[in-house]
Amino acid sequence: MGLKKADIILTDIDYILTMDKDLTEYKNADIVIKDGKIVDIGEGKKNEYYGKTIVCRNKIAIPGMINTHTHAAMTLLRGYGSDNPLKVWLEEYIWPAEGKFVSYEFVRDGTEIAVYEMLRTGTTTFVDMYFYENAVADVIKKVGIRGVLSTGILDFPTPGAKTPDEGIQKTVDFIEEYKNNAFVIPAIGPHAPYTCSPDTLKKAYSVAEKYDVVYHIHIAETEFEVKTVKEKYGKTPVEHLDSIGVLSERTLAAHMVYPSENEIDILSEKGVKVAHCPESNLKLASGIAPVPDMIQKGVTVGIGTDGTASNDNLDIIGEISTAAKLHKGFKKDPTVLNAKEALLMATRWGAQAIRMEDKIGTIEKGKFADIVLIDIKDPHLNPLYDPYTQIVYSSTGFDVDTVLVGGEIKVLNKEVIPLDKDYLLDKARYWKEKVDQIRK
Numbered sequence: 001m002g003l004k005k006a007d008i009i010l011t012d013i014d015y016i017l018t019m020d021k022d023l024t025e026y027k028n029a030d031i032v033i034k035d036g037k038i039v040d041i042g043e044g045k046k047n048e049y050y051g052k053t054i055v056c057r058n059k060i061a062i063p064g065m066i067n068t069h070t071h072a073a074m075t076l077l078r079g080y081g082s083d084n085p086l087k088v089w090l091e092e093y094i095w096p097a098e099g100k101f102v103s104y105e106f107v108r109d110g111t112e113i114a115v116y117e118m119l120r121t122g123t124t125t126f127v128d129m130y131f132y133e134n135a136v137a138d139v140i141k142k143v144g145i146r147g148v149l150s151t152g153i154l155d156f157p158t159p160g161a162k163t164p165d166e167g168i169q170k171t172v173d174f175i176e177e178y179k180n181n182a183f184v185i186p187a188i189g190p191h192a193p194y195t196c197s198p199d200t201l202k203k204a205y206s207v208a209e210k211y212d213v214v215y216h217i218h219i220a221e222t223e224f225e226v227k228t229v230k231e232k233y234g235k236t237p238v239e240h241l242d243s244i245g246v247l248s249e250r251t252l253a254a255h256m257v258y259p260s261e262n263e264i265d266i267l268s269e270k271g272v273k274v275a276h277c278p279e280s281n282l283k284l285a286s287g288i289a290p291v292p293d294m295i296q297k298g299v300t301v302g303i304g305t306d307g308t309a310s311n312d313n314l315d316i317i318g319e320i321s322t323a324a325k326l327h328k329g330f331k332k333d334p335t336v337l338n339a340k341e342a343l344l345m346a347t348r349w350g351a352q353a354i355r356m357e358d359k360i361g362t363i364e365k366g367k368f369a370d371i372v373l374i375d376i377k378d379p380h381l382n383p384l385y386d387p388y389t390q391i392v393y394s395s396t397g398f399d400v401d402t403v404l405v406g407g408e409i410k411v412l413n414k415e416v417i418p419l420d421k422d423y424l425l426d427k428a429r430y431w432k433e434k435v436d437q438i439r440k
């Protein structure tokens with residue numbers, strides 16, 4: 001029989017962790033890619049196809065990872081205002097700096113730095129909420145990564161919009177511009193129940209419904225938020241949002257540190273998804289989200305880093321490692337959030353959180369070829385008894401060797417191909433000098 005044509009054949013992969021519903025694994029096997037999608041997987045597949053071949057000995061393949069909550073451009077504020085509570089950090093450091101500097105150029109440069117780090121550490125899709133999302137979209141078009149992008153909508157003037165209505169209109173225009181794009185995926189981003197009125201939250205929700213996009217919002221991040229919302233509306237955040245009708249399967253709730261038992265039931269019934277951001281919650285001392293309880297009640301939980309000013313990195317492997325250990329320690333139960341579940345948060349569950357499970361999140365035929373290869377030829381990853389535990393507990397994102405997005409090679413031999421490192425370092429220096437002036 002004649003050989004079939006492929007674009008790329010990844011051969012001799014030590015382990016392929018598909019993360020599909022049966023958690024199918026392959027050993028010493030191949031992945032075949034054509035037209036940006038996975039067309040075949042398995043042992044000996046390399047003998048059935050011809051095309052560009054990449055030999056992947058000493059590698060583990062996993063699906064491209066998904067960061068379900070970040071503010072990418074905040075790389076330019078990495079470490080700024082550290083070691084302060086969320087309220088002080090936002091009101092005294094971050095918002096003044098954003099008010100002064102955030103512009104198309106700031107967001108473009110900050111996002112390029114973020115995208116470099118994300119690709120380098122194996123993230124192929126990120127969910128963003130910030131300002132000037134047109135700049136984020138331009139970076140995505142230049143580099144080739146997937147982004148679910150929302151302009152942050154607040155009831156007070158922001159760098160991108162004077163009023164919430166302007167923010168909502170910008171979002172509608174953005175949705176119109178990018179509908180049906182496989183890389184720039186528009187969403188709507190009302191900031192939080194303590195910064196948006198019920199009217200703003202509802203208007204934003206009608207846009208989410210009309211255009212069928214993700215409704216991305218911070219919810220129940222701190223005790224301060226719970227207290228504020230209770231004082232203002234007589235209800236806790238999830239109950240309040242439920243009462244105004246903005247909770248559904250399209251709602252993606254970042255943080256969810258303080259849901260009550262009843263609120264977890266609401267999340268489960270309404271199909272609300274959660275973006276768990278453990279490192280940001282720890283760094284800002286916000287608290288520990290009851291992730292095992294939410295998962296047990298059927299809530300889909302993805303993983304997020306939040307922005308790098310509150311983390312302070314975009315390494316998703318580091319984030320799931322923190323999550324897996326944090327919840328074991330908190331519950332005093334080592335079986336809680338095992339390595340497979342931790343990796344699911346970064347892959348299939350993350351895809352479900354953004355309603356893209358038919359396209360990304362697993363290595364399966366027909367899915368986009370968003371694939372990460374982790375280099376295991378290093379003493380710190382050997383001996384290797386179990387590939388899942390090795391990834392979650394022993395590796396970091398910097399063990400990622402190769403990354404493909406839509407079948408295109410973005411990282412090879414640990415080099416990020418579409419971006420220039422020295423250029424990014426210059427940009428980081430340029431903006432630091434400006435931001436430093438604020439407190440002088």
Ligand SMILES: CSC[C@H]1O[C@@H](n2cnc3c(O)ncnc32)[C@H](O)[C@@H]1O
Pocket residue numbers: 071090094095098129130131151152153154191218221280306307310
């Ligand atoms: C509306 S766009 C993003 C907006 O949110 C700010 N922000 C960053 N991290 C957090 C967080 O953990 N909780 C609340 N708000 C956050 C960011 O600085 C922008 O102003």
Ligand SMILES: [Zn+2]
Pocket residue numbers: 069070071218254306307
């Ligand atoms: Zn956030």
